[in-house]
Every structure is written in C-alpha cells, then in structure tokens.
Amino acid sequence: xxxxxxxxxxxxxxxxxxxxxxxxxxxxxxxxxxxxxxxxxxxxxxxxxxxxxxxxxxxxxxxxxxxxxxxxxxxxxxxxxxxxxxxxxxxxxxxxxxxxxxxxxx
Amino acid sequence: xxxxxxxxxxxxxxxxxxxxxxxxxxxxxxxxxxxxxxxxxxxxxxxxxxxxxxxxxxxxxxxxxxxxxxxxxxxxxxxxxxxxxxxxxxxxxxxxxxxxxxxxxxxxxxxxxxxxxxxxxxxxxxxxxxxxxxxxxxxxxxxxxxxxxxxxxxxxxxxxxxxxxxxxxxxxxxxxxxxxxxxxxxxxxxxxxxxxxxxxxxxxxxxxxxxxxxxxxxxxxxxxxxxxxxxxxxxxxxxxxxxxxxxxxxxxxxxxxxxxxxxxxxxxxxxxxxxxxxxxxxxxxxxxxxxxxxxxxxxxxxxxxxxxxxxxxxxxxxxxxxxxxxxxxxxxxxxxxxxxxxxxxxxxxxxxxxxxxxxxxxxxxxxxxxxxxxxxxxxxxxxxx
Numbered sequence: 001x002x003x004x005x006x007x008x009x010x011x012x013x014x015x016x017x018x019x020x021x022x023x024x025x026x027x028x029x030x031x032x033x034x035x036x037x038x039x040x041x042x043x044x045x046x047x048x049x050x051x052x053x054x055x056x057x058x059x060x061x062x063x064x065x066x067x068x069x070x071x072x073x074x075x076x077x078x079x080x081x082x083x084x085x086x087x088x089x090x091x092x093x094x095x096x097x098x099x100x101x102x103x104x105x106x
Numbered sequence: 107x108x109x110x111x112x113x114x115x116x117x118x119x120x121x122x123x124x125x126x127x128x129x130x131x132x133x134x135x136x137x138x139x140x141x142x143x144x145x146x147x148x149x150x151x152x153x154x155x156x157x158x159x160x161x162x163x164x165x166x167x168x169x170x171x172x173x174x175x176x177x178x179x180x181x182x183x184x185x186x187x188x189x190x191x192x193x194x195x196x197x198x199x200x201x202x203x204x205x206x207x208x209x210x211x212x213x214x215x216x217x218x219x220x221x222x223x224x225x226x227x228x229x230x231x232x233x234x235x236x237x238x239x240x241x242x243x244x245x246x247x248x249x250x251x252x253x254x255x256x257x258x259x260x261x262x263x264x265x266x267x268x269x270x271x272x273x274x275x276x277x278x279x280x281x282x283x284x285x286x287x288x289x290x291x292x293x294x295x296x297x298x299x300x301x302x303x304x305x306x307x308x309x310x311x312x313x314x315x316x317x318x319x320x321x322x323x324x325x326x327x328x329x330x331x332x333x334x335x336x337x338x339x340x341x342x343x344x345x346x347x348x349x350x351x352x353x354x355x356x357x358x359x360x361x362x363x364x365x366x367x368x369x370x371x372x373x374x375x376x377x378x379x380x381x382x383x384x385x386x387x388x389x390x391x392x393x394x395x396x397x398x399x400x401x402x403x404x405x406x407x408x409x410x411x412x413x414x415x416x417x418x419x420x421x422x423x424x425x426x427x428x429x430x431x432x433x434x435x436x437x438x439x440x441x442x443x444x445x446x447x448x449x450x451x452x453x454x455x456x457x458x459x460x461x462x463x464x465x466x467x468x469x470x471x472x473x474x475x476x477x478x479x480x481x482x483x484x485x486x487x488x489x490x491x
Contacts, residue, residue, distance in 0.1 A: 006451050010472040011479055012115050015150035016122075019143060028139055036129045037122065037143070044121040049470035049481060052114050057473070057482040059450075063464055063489035073454055073466070077489060082475060084482065091448045091475050096487070098454035098468055 003042030004099050007049075016041055046104070057084045061094070071100045111479050112157040119147060156479055448475040452485065462491040 007013050020037060023029040061080030067073070075096040082089045123144045130140045151157045452471025457464070468485040 004453070006453075007472060009449065010451055011154055011156040011474060012118065012151060012472075015154060015156065016147050019146040019150055022146065023139070023143060028142065029135065030133065033126075033129060033133050033135060037126050040125045040129075041118070041122050044118050044125065046470065048114055048118045048121065049472070049483070052117060053470070053481045053483045055480075055482050057471075057480070057485040059485055059487040059489075061489055063491040066464070066491070068457075073457055075464075075466075075487075075489065082473065082480070084480065089475050089478070089480075094448040094450060094475060096450040096452070096468075098450075098452045098457075098466070098471075101453035101455050101469060104453070 002103070003039055004046060004104065005038075005042060006097060006099050007042060007045040008038060009097070010045075013041065013045070055084050057082055059083075059096075064093075071103060073098045111481055114481060115151065115157050116148075119144065119151075155477070449473070450475075450485075452482075459491075464489040464491060 008017055016038070020029065020034040024031050024034050059077070059080060059082055061077035063075060064078045065074070065076040067075075073096070075098075077094050077096065078092065080091050080094050082091070123140060127137075127140055130137070148157070450468075450471055450473045452468040455467040455469055457466040459465075464487070466487045466489075468487065469483060471482050471485060473480040473482065
C-alpha cells in the first residue's frame with residue numbers, strides 16, 4: 001500500500017528521520033528497517049490525523065505561487081491568516097503542500 | 107491546545123513503535139534498539155518543542171541522559187494502561203521465553219549489519235515517492251557518500267547534497283577536461299610530435315631549410331609536419347587554411363634558426379595560468395581549431411588568443427546573474443529553507459479557481475506556523491492571486 005511521505009516533513013516526522021539517520025549511521029539499525037519504520041509512521045500519522053483530530057481551520061491570504069505537479073498542489077501564500085476555534089495566527093509567508101486525498105483511498 | 111497536539115503525537119509514536127516491533131523481531135534486532143529509537147525520537151521532539159514536557163504516560167522519557175533504558179519514574183501513577191511499554195518489565199518478561207534468546211546476542215548481528223551498511227544507502231537513496239518535495243529533491247537521484255551522516259541515505263538535506271554534488275560535478279568536469287588533453291596530446295605525439303622533433307634536432311645543425319618544430323614558432327606545430335609528409339597535412343586541412351599554412355611554412359623556413367629562446371610550447375608561462383588546459387595544449391589540439399585561430403591572428407601572433415578562446419570553449423560564461431530578480435531570489439531562498447519556513451502539510455479534496463480567486467478544501471493536516479504545531483481535520487482556504 002502506498003503511503004503519503006508528506007508527513008515526514010513535519011516536526012514529528014523530521015525528529016523521527018533524524019533519529020533513524022543517527023541509528024543507521026552508527027550501525028544500530030539497518031536501512032531497510034528504517035524505511036519500514038518510516039512507512040509505518042506514514043500510516044500511523046495519517047490514521048491519527050483522521051481519527052483523533054477534530055478541529056477546523058480557515059486560511060486566507062494572498063497567493064504568491066501555485067504549482068500542481070505529480071498530483072501535488074504547492075501554494076505559497078503571503079500575509080496569510082489561519083483561524084481556528086481558539087486562535088488566529090498571521091504569517092508573512094507560508095508554504096502549503098497538499099497531496100490528493102483520493103489517491104489514498106484508491 | 108498544545109497538549110492535544112502532544113497527546114496526538116505521543117499516540118502516533120506509540121502506534122508506530124508497536125507496529126514496528128514485529129518487524130524488528132523479524133529482522134533479528136533486539137527490543138532495546140526499538141526502545142532506543144522511541145526514546146531518541148521523543149527526546150528530539152521534546153527538544154524541538156513538538157511535544158510538551160508533561161506527558162501522561164508511564165514510560166517517562168523526560169530524562170534525555172538515559173536514552174537506552176528509560177528509568178522508571180516513581181512519580182507517575184503506575185496503573186497506566188501502557189504497562190507493557192515499560193522496558194524494565196519488558197526485559198523481565200523476555201528472558202524466560204526461549205524464542206527471545208537468539209535475539210539476546212546482538213553483537214554478531216550488528217557486525218553483520220555494519221558490513222551491510224556501505225551497500226545499504228545505495229539501495230534506496232533515490233526515494234520513489236519524492237514527488238511532493240518540489241524544490242528540495244532535485245538531487246534525489248544522487249548517491250551521496252555514506253560517511254556523511256545527515257544526508258547519506260535520505261538525500262533530504264538540500265545543503266549537504268548540493269555541496270556534494272557541486273563538488274563532485276566540478277571535479278568530474280575538471281578531470282574530463284584535463285584527461286582530454288593528454289589523450290589528444292598522446293595521439294598527436296605518436297603521429298607527428300616528439301618523434302619528429304627528435305628527427306629534426308639532429309638535422310637542425312645542418313642549417314638547412316628545416317621547418318621549425320619548436321621554439322617561438324612552434325605555435326604552428328601542427329602545420330609544420332616534416333617535409334616528407336606534406337600531403338597529410340594539406341589534405342587534412344580546409345582549403346583556405348591550407349594556403350595560410352603554406353605561407354606560414356615558408357615563413358618559418360626563412361626564420362629558422364638553430365637556437366631560439368623558447369617562449370611558448372612546453373615551457374611557456376601559460377601553463378601556470380591555465381592548469382586545466384594541460385601541457386602544450388596549443389600543439390595537440392585538432393588542427394581545425396587552430397587553423398581558425400591562426401587565420402584570425404598574424405603569423406607570429408602569440409598563443410594568448412588561442413588559449414583565451416580555448417578557455418571560453420571549455421567554460422562558457424555561466425550567465426548566472428541574468429535573471430536576477432528580487433522576488434525570484436527571495437522566493438527561491440525561502441523555498442530552500444523548509445524547516446524554518448512556516449509550513450502546512452495536508453491532503454486536498456478540491457482546488458478551484460475563479461478568475462484570480464482560489465478556493466480549496468483541505469483535510470488531515472499538520473501546520474507549523476509561528477513555531478507552533480497545529481493539527482486540523484478540515485480546512486478551507488481562500489486565496490487571492
């Protein structure tokens with residue numbers, strides 16, 4: 001089953017990647033096993049986001065760049081506002097990377 | 107709330123660790139490696155602020171100093187549901203089962219894995235599903251040397267990989283350029299070079315009309331083949347240049363002198379300036395190139411223009427600054443900094459546009475903005491292009 005490697009770029013994903021990097025570098029872990037861990041992370045992260053998170057966010061901003069390649073949308077927004085139930089955040093520049101949700105269910 | 111995000115992350119960590127436990131066992135890797143992985147992972151997350159320090163979970167990882175076996179924290183209520191995660195109890199459980207005993211000898215296994223490591227990275231260095239990393243993975247296919255820890259097998263670090271690639275590429279080009287010269291030199295050497303010089307060295311003293319093979323006039327060396335083989339030269343040269351060559355030949359004959367201070371050729375000063383051109387490159391390039399160059403300059407001209415153009419031929423100006431644009435530069439620099447930039451990773455359900463108004467519906471996303479992590483189940487975006 002294919003997974004979205006998208007979430008590996010998040011904080012939690014990067015921490016895992018760095019940890020696996022170190023362990024493979026010092027020989028504690030084999031690279032094949034490290035890939036297995038990452039694939040499992042992809043699945044677990046996706047499931048957790050679906051099941052455990054219930055919040056809704058609205059995003060507004062100026063679209064500076066848009067790109068659609070390999071079924072992945074990449075937007076770069078400027079002066080964007082993120083609103084959810086509890087807070088509103090504004091950022092000068094943010095990048096949004098979004099994979100096609102239909103690809104997972106196929 | 108941050109604690110919600112933390113709890114979700116902890117849940118993910120637990121889920122991953124549990125699900126890979128079987129894989130670890132299949133691979134013959136010990137449970138302590140798995141524990142170490144979990145501990146290191148959680149420690150890093152604590153350090154980067156992804157999870158808060160107060161984790162309501164029996165296996166405490168608040169002590170970064172003990173990565174391998176987390177100390178059992180007596181302050182935490184013991185009746186937590188994750189009792190099975192506790193390493194001390196797990197270890198107590200394991201030894202009795204005979205199945206685990208092979209795993210208790212990790213040393214030969216690790217030795218083997220160490221031997222396998224050099225081949226490991228090459229197996230999966232180019233990740234197949236890196237399409238989402240638009241700006242970063244231009245170099246995804248490059249096998250980096252393994253000994254550079256951060257980028258050895260993930261090829262994910264832009265700076266590290268870039269540096270390596272630039273260095274390797276530069277080296278390759280230099281090597282290629284340099285190796286071409288000796289090869290062509292050798293070729294011409296064999297056919298008309300040193301041998302002819304040796305022949306003529308003995309004949310120079312005879313004071314006859316000998317075409318000068320070296321010295322200040324050796325710029326035209328490829329034309330000044332021995333008189334007994336004029337046909338080869340003239341047949342191989344283009345018509346116009348043949349006349350030039352013949353003129354030069356006659357000129358050389360009149361100027362022939364036994365001893366002339368050599369200003370170019372093997373001992374010229376240009377070698378110091380243009381190392382990569384190789385030794386005496388003006389002699390052994392293809393005749394056609396030099397013919398054109400010579401036609402442009404007077405017969406006694408120095409090789410300087412030749413080398414200049416040769417330099418430009420090998421290294422055309424990169425024109426790196428042609429498209430300098432502030433917007434472009436800022437954007438590209440920004441796109442390189444994936445970790446410091448605010449980022450939203452999600453899946454999209456729909457993306458539409460009407461004139462310059464874009465709308466999208468996203469789901470299941472992680473946002474990292476203003477150094478905070480926010481998760482969402484659904485998001486709607488309205489952007490103005």
